[in-house]
Amino acid sequence: xxxxxxxxTLNGQKVETLVEPRELLIHVLREQLGQTxxxxxxxxxxxxxxxxxxxxxxVKACTILAVQANDGEVLTVEGLAKDGELHPVxxxxxxxxxxxxxxxxxxxxxxxYRFLQENPNPTEEEIRWGMSGNLCRxxxxxxxxxxxxxxxxxxxxx
Amino acid sequence: xxxxxxxxxxxxxxxxAVSLLKEYGDEGKVLxxxxxLLPMMKLRFAEPSHLIDLNGIDELRGIREENxxxxxxAMTTENELIASQLLWDKCxxxxxxxxxxxxPQVRNKGTIGGDIAHGDPGNDHPAIMMATDASFVLHGxxxxxxxxxxxxxxxxxxxxxxxxxxxxxxxxxxFPRNTGYAYSKLKRKTGDFATAAAAVVLQLDGxxxxxxxITLTNVGPTALKAxxxxxxxxxxxxxxDLINQAAEKAxxxxxxxxxxxxxxxxxxxxxxxxxxxxxxxxxxxxxGN
Numbered sequence: 001x002x003x004x005x006x007x008x009t010l011n012g013q014k015v016e017t018l019v020e021p022r023e024l025l026i027h028v029l030r031e032q033l034g035q036t037x038x039x040x041x042x043x044x045x046x047x048x049x050x051x052x053x054x055x056x057x058x059v060k061a062c063t064i065l066a067v068q069a070n071d072g073e074v075l076t077v078e079g080l081a082k083d084g085e086l087h088p089v090x091x092x093x094x095x096x097x098x099x100x101x102x103x104x105x106x107x108x109x110x111x112x113y114r115f116l117q118e119n120p121n122p123t124e125e126e127i128r129w130g131m132s133g134n135l136c137r138x139x140x141x142x143x144x145x146x147x148x149x150x151x152x153x154x155x156x157x158x
Numbered sequence: 159x160x161x162x163x164x165x166x167x168x169x170x171x172x173x174x175a176v177s178l179l180k181e182y183g184d185e186g187k188v189l190x191x192x193x194x195l196l197p198m199m200k201l202r203f204a205e206p207s208h209l210i211d212l213n214g215i216d217e218l219r220g221i222r223e224e225n226x227x228x229x230x231x232a233m234t235t236e237n238e239l240i241a242s243q244l245l246w247d248k249c250x251x252x253x254x255x256x257x258x259x260x261x262p263q264v265r266n267k268g269t270i271g272g273d274i275a276h277g278d279p280g281n282d283h284p285a286i287m288m289a290t291d292a293s294f295v296l297h298g299x300x301x302x303x304x305x306x307x308x309x310x311x312x313x314x315x316x317x318x319x320x321x322x323x324x325x326x327x328x329x330x331x332x333f334p335r336n337t338g339y340a341y342s343k344l345k346r347k348t349g350d351f352a353t354a355a356a357a358v359v360l361q362l363d364g365x366x367x368x369x370x371x372i373t374l375t376n377v378g379p380t381a382l383k384a385x386x387x388x389x390x391x392x393x394x395x396x397x398x399d400l401i402n403q404a405a406e407k408a409x410x411x412x413x414x415x416x417x418x419x420x421x422x423x424x425x426x427x428x429x430x431x432x433x434x435x436x437x438x439x440x441x442x443x444x445x446g447n
Contacts, residue, residue, distance in 0.1 A: 004166065021166035021209065022199075043159055043200070045193055045264060046349060057266045063196050064267070067166050068213065111263070132348040133261030 006070040010035065011079025019066045026050045026061035028069075029076060037077035037106045041135075048134030051107035052076050058114040060133070077106035080113060088154040089113050089147070098147030100138035108134050112148045116155060124149070161199035167210045172217055172297055172326060175210055180299050180322050182208040188324060189213070190233060190272030193264050194281075218271070218326065221245060230328040232271025236260065239270060248332040251339040251359060255286045258341065261349045274307075275325045277315040277380070280351035284311050284381035285373040286341065289357035292330045298323040311380035336362045338444025342432040343375070346419065352376040353419040356408065356432035358440040365395045372404070372437070377412040377429045384408040387433070401437050405430040 003018040010033060017032050029035045029052070038061055041049030045063040052061045053075035080087040089112045092098060099105045108131070115122070115130040122130065127148045128141075136144060169175040179186050187206035189195055190213075198204040212218055218233035221242050228249055230239070239245060239256040246253055252270075259282050260268055273283040274294065287294075287307035294310060296303050299322050310318045319325060333339070343355035355375035361368050370391050372384040387404040394400060414425035 020163065022161045022163055024160065024196075027160065044197055048261070048263060051263055058263045059266055060263045063193055063264075065166070065192075065196070065211075067168075068211065115262070130262060133263040 004067055006067055008069045008071060009073045011075060017066075021065060021067050023066045024062055025052070025054075025064040025066045025069050025074075028066040029061060029074070035076050035078050038110075039103055039106060041103065041107075046135065047104070047107075048111060049104050049107040051110045051134060053110055053114055056114075056117075058111050058133070075110065075113075077109050080109060087113065088151040088158070089116065091154065092147035092150035093144075096143050096146040096150050098140065098144045100136075100140045104134060104136045104138075108136070108144060112151060116148070116152055120152065121156060122148075122152060159200035161196065162202060162205045164199075164205075164207050164209045167208060168214050169210065169212075170214045170216075172215055172324065175212060175215060176297060176299055176322065176324060178208070178210045179324065182210075183321065186210055190275070191235065191264075191268040192272075193260070193268045194272065194276045194278060212324070223248065223332065226332050228330045228332060230270055230330065232275070232325045232327060233269050234271070236265035236268045236270070236273075237262070240265070249290060249330050250333075251286060251290060251341060251357065252330070254339075255282050255341040255343075255357070258282065258343045258345070264349065270328060271325045274310075274328070275317065275319055277311060277313070277317045279311075279314055279378060279380050280376045282341070282343065282352065282355065282375055285355065285357045285375040287328065287330075288373040288381055288383050289339075289359045289371045290330050290333075291359075291371065292328055294325055295327040295329065296320075296323045297326040302326065304329070308383060314379045333359070334361055336444055338362065338440035338442070340436040340439035340443070342435040342439070344428050344432055351419075354412075354414070354425050354428040354432050356429065356436040358433075358436035360391075360437075360440050360444060362441075362444040367391050367394055367396050370437075370440075372408060372433060374408060374412065374429055374433070377414040377425055379413070382411055384411055384433070386410070391437075396437065396441060401434050404437060405433045408433040 007016040039049040041047035045060045050061040186208040189211045219231040236256045273281045292307040344353045357373045360370040374382040387407040409430040412426040
């Protein structure tokens with residue numbers, strides 16, 4: 001099948017590549033563009049390890065075709081820190097021990113990043129609801145919730 | 159996992175999409191949110207040679223009210239349903255049920271039209287559509303037809319949609335005053351399909367139930383309408399005893415498939431319990447409690 005030319009903005013930078021229509025966004029990010037922060041967990045859109053931001057919304061990149069990102073804007077964990085400064089959600093996961101093995105963390109960070117734009121001052125219940133598309137096999141949920149609360153507080157005071 | 163090879167089409171108008179579908183016939187498949195179709199393609203359960211992506215068609219999105227009827231574009235996402243104040247005001251069962259579907263990321267992609275047109279008995283909107291007396295606008299090469307939700311679902315992955323038709327819009331009458339509603343869904347975890355679920359919409363005149371719809375999710379080859387249970391309660395003052403009798407009648411039409419969510423007996427029993435809960439909550443809401 002003929003490859004298609006696509007271009008999109010990835011972490012603020014314009015990227016171009018050739019893809020087969022059947023290639024999923026997660027594969028193109030990881031294998032063609034070298035951005036291996038987003039992980040493939042279940043590969044069935046359940047676990048959320050592949051969560052990225054596409055056009056201002058959290059999506060699971062294992063269930064989006066790369067061609068669907070054409071002309072779009074994609075943010076991955078590689079784009080969260082700015083000028084060597086961790087993003088508040090990253091700082092929160094570090095300070096509150098929001099990760100154990102770390103496999104789910106990039107997806108958790110990207111979902112937390114978008115969730116806090118949608119709801120800057122959430123209750124604990126709203127955080128659990130907002131983060132419910134991301135699974136942690138270490139089951140470290142308590143500290144993940146605390147990490148999101150930390151980030152919310154930090155972003156409010158900024 | 160990567161789907162089999164296909165040619166990708168991204169039409170920007172409905173007319174263009176329908177002509178592509180006509181051109182490719184059985185080889186073509188339309189893509190809505192992709193959270194049912196892409197997993198099936200990754201597993202090679204579906205292998206279309208032409209994929210027609212509806213995401214670029216603006217005329218398929220949006221929610222508006224006209225003459226007491228709410229029009230919902232088929233490509234409206236679950237999260238857009240949840241964010242719609244119009245729906246919360248005029249037909250709150252739809253956003254309330256949407257909150258029980260999948261998870262935040264999937265709800266950003268998953269659409270009401272895809273959930274309906276896919277014909278999966280595990281999907282939630284079919285029962286909701288039947289409970290709200292919704293109709294579907296089907297757009298084909300020779301024009302449009304409007305069909306009621308009740309009767310649209312013919313079997314698992316099998317609906318009234320012709321191969322060259324696209325579900326364009328969902329039309330739902332605004333809830334009259336004194337309407338009670340509920341969707342009771344039992345699921346094992348966030349994102350799971352229902353083990354069993356029941357949707358109820360009823361109207362009260364004083365204490366008398368003048369109309370009631372009772373529909374069930376994932377306990378048969380399609381969403382089911384519990385007509386005998388409805389007939390039992392219509393025109394009556396609904397008592398706890400009648401609720402139990404209605405639940406028995408709902409259980410009698412269940413024909414669930416055994417799977418990891420439970421065996422036939424358990425799922426049927428849960429369908430009865432979901433029916434009881436949905437009727438009770440609907441009554442409370444209709445009475446303004």
